[in-house]
Amino acid sequence: MVIGTLNTIPKFVELNELASESNGGKILFATDDWFANAENLLKDHEPVWKEGVFTEYGKWMDGWETRRKRCTGHDWAIIALGRPSVIKGICIDTALFTGNYAPRFSVQAARLSEKDNKKFPARNGVIGAAANKRDMEKMSVLKTENWTTIIDMKVLGAGYEETRRNYFTVSSSEIWTHLRLNIYPDGGIARFHVYGFASPDWHSINHNEEIDLIASENGSICEGYSDAHYGHPRNLIKPGRGVNMGDGWETARRLDRPPIIEVDNAGILRVPGSEWAIFKLGHVGEIHRIEVDTNHFKGNFPDSVKIEGIMTSPGQDIRTANWKVVMTPKKLSAHRVHEYCYDDMIWHGPISHVKVSMAPDGGISRVRVWGYIKQQ
Incomplete structure (x- = not known):
């Protein structure tokens, strides 16, 4: 039709x-x-x-x-x-x-x-x-x-x-x-x-082979987001590195930012809100490492990034679900790839969906969630 x-x-x-x-x-x-x-x-x-x-x-x-x-x-x-x-x-x-x-x-x-x-x-x-x-x-x-x-x-x-x-x-x-x-x-x-x-042929993929679980080429899609003023979050899961700021996820500046910025003991900004994007993985998997690339975002990169995950059940509303923290907020910097290993994470899955949150706002070029596919 x-x-x-x-x-x-x-x-x-x-x-x-x-x-x-x-x-x-x-x-x-x-x-x-x-x-x-x-x-x-x-x-x-x-x-x-x-x-x-x-x-x-x-x-x-x-x-x-x-x-x-x-x-x-x-x-x-x-x-x-x-x-x-x-x-x-x-x-x-x-x-x-x-x-x-x-x-x-x-x-x-x-x-x-x-x-x-x-x-x-x-x-x-x-x-x-x-x-x-x-x-x-x-x-x-x-x-x-x-x-x-x-x-x-x-x-x-x-x-x-x-x-x-x-x-x-x-x-x-x-x-x-x-x-x-x-x-x-x-x-x-x-x-x-x-x-x-x-739609990959999952039967042909070695379950012991590490793959990018969130990659668009492996069937992942964006299922929701809070803001996409300058760039859609689906850009995060595209192949290769971003070619410019337009080839990434960039939000508007949040209006609830405090007039004067302060930081906590970990050096992370004290802000009341954040922006988020939710991705459905092409296949259920277990996370082993994560990359967050702020390529081209120099004066507008987020202060920090947090990764959450969930294993859904039929009919579950993912937006109101009880998300588990995969990786606590990590400080970001301009125009580079940030690598996080297995020990940087507090939960690995199995997961069906990933939620990427940036605080308070800004732009990220790519996110890679490396891991192994698991039986559903």
Whole structure:
């Protein structure tokens, strides 16, 4: 079942972005990249406009834009997700494409192996190019047009602020690795956002192998937070280190901060409140060590961080649950990775959810919760 909305923000946008460049998404094929290449679809930053900037092929655009079709068919592209994943929603953003946006689209999906990626023709991803006859012949063998349709043909809005974001809910528990984005017949799309969560093959993972239990690539998702004024807490669980302050979790300055700051005997600020984010782990696990990275946060890092955990039961409300302290508040500093070992923790689990609290406010780039998966 697919439900489409224009600019009414659905709940699924709180989930992880599965196709974005920073989460491992890749363009494997596109029929045409004349004005702007399909790789732009997966960029993390907001689309930008460059007034008066032209290439030899036409106006510079921050998105995927094909030429005006003067032959049979329609344009399409193949996207490989960062991990095998369950998709819960998609946003097609036509920002800045006003008289040249793709008027319709559809999405198909498949579950392929890593070996299948090698069957796609080599991708150069340069503007002014199009798939040649040999490329199209290779693609015809793969029969991507027969993939499962998860969103049938839908109308898109123009790239004005009030109509640019087109949301579609996908009600499915299937696991997918690749998507085919069809546009009808041609035109431009700025960004292609795919929301959901990774679904690892836990049977293939050694229970004696230490993994990052909170990583998005291992199926973790953010299920709630107190504030996300400058950056969403789901950034904490993305792969790699943050590229800038926007690629982390940053809150507004709390208004209940005291006029004059004081500290306790441990050097931690005496403040009445804190900000928090809750994460559901992809699999129940036991924690052995923790990393908190304040990369890029230099004048706005939190004073301290506390980690709590819980093992849920069916129907339990995690927000009002009796959380156990995994790690008592620890002092943080600017722009570095803080490492906490087994002995720094007072409870290790097993846990199904982690709560990260910062005091009083500020920004954290990444959190890693290293441990071992346990039977549920």
